Amino acid sequence: MPAGNPHTSVRSRTVAAELRALREQRNLSCEDVAEVLGVSASKVSRMETGKSGLQYEDVAALLGFYRVPMSKRHELLDRLKRSDERGWWERQAGLPQLWRALIEFEAKAARIHDYQSLVVPGLLQTGEYCRALIEGLDKTLSDGELDNLVAARMARQTLLTRANAMQYLAVISEDALRQDIGAPGVMLRQIRHLLSAAERPNITVRVVPRGIGVHVGLRGPFIILEFADEPHLVHLENQDTAMFLDEEPDLSAYRVAFRNILGVSLAPAATAERLAMIAEELTGRTAP
Structure with missing residues (x-):
């Protein structure tokens, strides 16, 4: 592969x-x-896949041809001017903007390692859990905006079921699975969905159990995205800020952190047992 x-x-x-x-x-x-x-089709393709360097004049010509609004044109060209800077972060007022770059990178990833300490990973959320979570985080959203955000997250999940699906390893704190998210029954169905997803050959789910004391995962959630033919990335998100790291020392540090979190997590079979136990507890709570 090139x-x-x-x-x-x-x-x-x-x-x-x-x-x-x-x-x-x-x-x-x-x-x-x-x-x-007046260029070759292969050059256009290489520009779009990042397999060749982007030249300011070429990008400006494309943006002009596509009739991109001036404000958007300035944003992209400014980003390109600063492209020699390593890493990338953005602060946005809306969730769609924060998700945009992550969605693009998820679509190209060959392998994702995802650690979440407070919520179920987005790629494994049910629609009703997703809706309850987003609505609870931002009470200002209209019904239409909420519908669009939920639909966007659900659409992302096709990455796990397509023919060339990535390898996905999700490690979730047990505390995230015991949060009261949404109406009665939402968490029960979410736990059952995790059990079902973990049966797919490309998906592994592991739980960090309660009661293990201090561990490196307490520093917060992160996602490691690995690509077949591009440099790997670490994604961090907190409130209205999202960050991508691509320096090798950062990548190495987060790989070590992920291995340490795996070291205190339950094995896949034991995780399935813990999820089934939580589901049984939730069934008792939601029974009439």
Whole structure:
């Protein structure tokens, strides 16, 4: 498999993903764009996949051809100007913006290691759990906005069931599974969904049990995204800030942290037993 550009920064990769999305929104092929701009279709494709460096003039030409609004054009070109900076962070006022880059990287990942200490990972949430969680975090959302956010998260989950599905390892604190999220029955059905998901060959679920004392996972949740032909990333999110790290020392530190969290988590079979036990407890609580 051809190697990706090891020097492609997170910012460049997000710009490349935006270029592909803009082209697809206009129902254009790489050949269509190449013919108009006088370049090869393979160059357009390489720009969109991050397998070649992005040149300011090329990106500006594409944005002009796609008739991108000036404010959006300035945002992308400014991001490109700063693409030599390692890592990337953004602060946004709305959840959709914070999710956008993560969704792009999830779609290309070959393997994801996801540690969550307070909530069920987004890729394993049921629709009703997702709705209750998002609504509880932001009471200002309209019904339409809430519907769109839930639909977006549910659509992301097809990554786990497609033919070339990624390998996904989710480690969840038991405390997250004992939160009262939503109406009675929501958590019970969420636990059952985790049990069902863990039966898929590409999905592994492990639980960090209560009562183990201090461990490195108490520092907070994180996601490690690994790619077949691009540099790997760590994703962090807190309130209205999302961050991507791509420096090797950061990646190494989070890999060590994840291994340490695995070291205190239950094995898959024991996790299934713990989930079944929690489900039984919840069944007793929700029974009429």
